[in-house]
Amino acid sequence: xxxxxxxxxxxxxxxxxxxxxxxxxxxxxxxxxxxxxxxxxxxxxxxxxxxxxxxxxxxxxxxxxxxxxxxxxxxxxxxxxxxxxxxxxxxxxxxxxxxxxxxxxxxxxxxxxxxxxxxxxxxxxxxxxxxxxxxxx
Numbered sequence: 686x687x688x689x690x691x692x693x694x695x696x697x698x699x700x701x702x703x704x705x706x707x708x709x710x711x712x713x714x715x716x717x718x719x720x721x722x723x724x725x726x727x728x729x730x731x732x733x734x735x736x737x738x739x740x741x742x743x744x745x746x747x748x749x750x751x752x753x754x755x756x757x758x759x760x761x762x763x764x765x766x767x768x769x770x771x772x773x774x775x776x777x778x779x780x781x782x783x784x785x786x787x788x789x790x791x792x793x794x795x796x797x798x799x800x801x802x803x804x805x806x807x808x809x810x811x812x813x814x815x816x817x818x819x820x821x822x
Contacts, residue, residue, distance in 0.1 A: 772816070
């Protein structure tokens with residue numbers, strides 16, 4: 686090996702070592718930058734936590750709204766059933782009153798009050814078939 690080859694080998698080895706050191710420092714900087722990007726600083730963490738809390742609150746509000754709607758719907762169904770049962774009960778009472786309404790009804794009139802010429806006794810109406818079918822549903 687002559688002097689020229691020896692100098693070239695030394696310079697080449699030194700250059701490779703310098704490139705290796707620079708590459709390692711660059712990789713280190715890239716890794717640190719990625720860690721900061723993933724972990725973030727305290728302000729970005731705080732903003733992320735606030736967003737998570739807001740999403741949690743929105744989910745809770747949505748769930749509460751669904752439950753409230755469901756309970757309101759159940760109450761309305763219960764009220765409708767109660768009204769239907771009352772209507773059917775009144776219809777049954779009206780049918781029994783219908784027979785009694787054909788008989789004459791005497792109403793005592795207090796002294797000093799003039800009685801009307803005729804008191805209607807047939808004012809009770811029977812439920813129609815359509816009303817009974819709607820109430821049965």
